[in-house]
Amino acid sequence: MARMPGATWMPITVNYTLGGQREVRGVVLHIMAGTLGGTDSWFRNRQAQASSHFGTGRSGQLRQWVDTRDKAWTQGDGNSRWISIENEGRGGDELTDAQLDRCAEVLAWAHRVHDVPLQSTSDPNGRGLGHHSMGGQAWGGHTSCPGPRIIAQKREIIVRAKRIIAGTPDDDQPPAWPGRLLKYLTGRPMMHGADVRAWQAALTQAGFKTMVDGWYGKTTAANTRKLQRREDLAVDGIVGPNTWRAGW
Known part of the structure; x- marks a missing residue:
């Protein structure tokens, strides 16, 4: 079994492919365009023809609907190669702090269990933390999912996942940016300090x-x-x- 400790196991009986996961290249972020409860009900409706491995609520809930050995139906041609996370909210939203934590926990778990690298990717043939719209038409043509504000939060999710893997306390922040752009200066003395x-x-x-x-x-x-x-x-x-x- 590939069920994540800490996630509430709420298995569905329809809308997924048993044993259909060929590999795990990474984790893909989605936006629900609705509520966690409504999405849960929709995934249990055979007519939906849709599902996701995981889902987060804006107040910090984490549910797992599909075992990661099985194929969820959420991103077209990417279904058999990627783990999916649906996040409660609507287009244009940012993930809440609690959702960032839950997504980081899923990514850290996928790193440990499925050897997913802790890096960002925008390539459907890449590896790491991706987002739905990167798959284009082959992944259903959902160009606004999960939206630019959530895509911009991918780096923060990776930072938090790295802290989980390293066993670093959540309040242990990286050093503050020094306030000047560090760069190589062509034809001038190198920056130093x-x-x-x-x-x-x-x-x-x-x-x-x-x-x-x-x-x-x-x-x-x-x-x-x-x-x-x-x-x-x-x-x-x-x-x-x-x-x-x-x-x-």
Whole structure:
């Protein structure tokens, strides 16, 4: 069985494929366009032809409807390769703090059980934390699901999942962004300082071999771009607040 501890197990008897999960490439975020209770009822209606592995409520509920060995019916061609999370709310919403925690818990569990990498992806053939609209027409053409505000929260979900895996207390925040853009300056003296050193240490911890010397050179810039690409950020080699936070 692949049922997540901590999630309320509320199995459905229709609208899924027993044993149909071929692989698990990652976790996909959805928005319900409704309530948790209404979605639960809809998934139990044979006419719906729809389901999801997990669902969150805005006040922090976490339900599991489908075992992750089985295929839920929620994202077209992506069904047999991705775990799905439906989130209570409507288009344009952000996830609540409690929903961010529940999504992070699912991602951390998927990392442990299904070897899902703790990274963002916008590629239906990629791996990590994705979102419904990234699949385009092949995934049902739901271009507004879950919406840009939730897509922008993917980085925060990954940060929280990493803290869960590391056993780090929730109140242990990464160092504050130093307030200046860290970047490689072509034809000028390199930026240097304690904040550059801290960033180089973060890159090394994130898996990018970087000399921790406090000087923002070509290697530091190249590894920054690699991290930005992995975390689905703008790939410019510049450490702003979003890139800084993604390093921890």
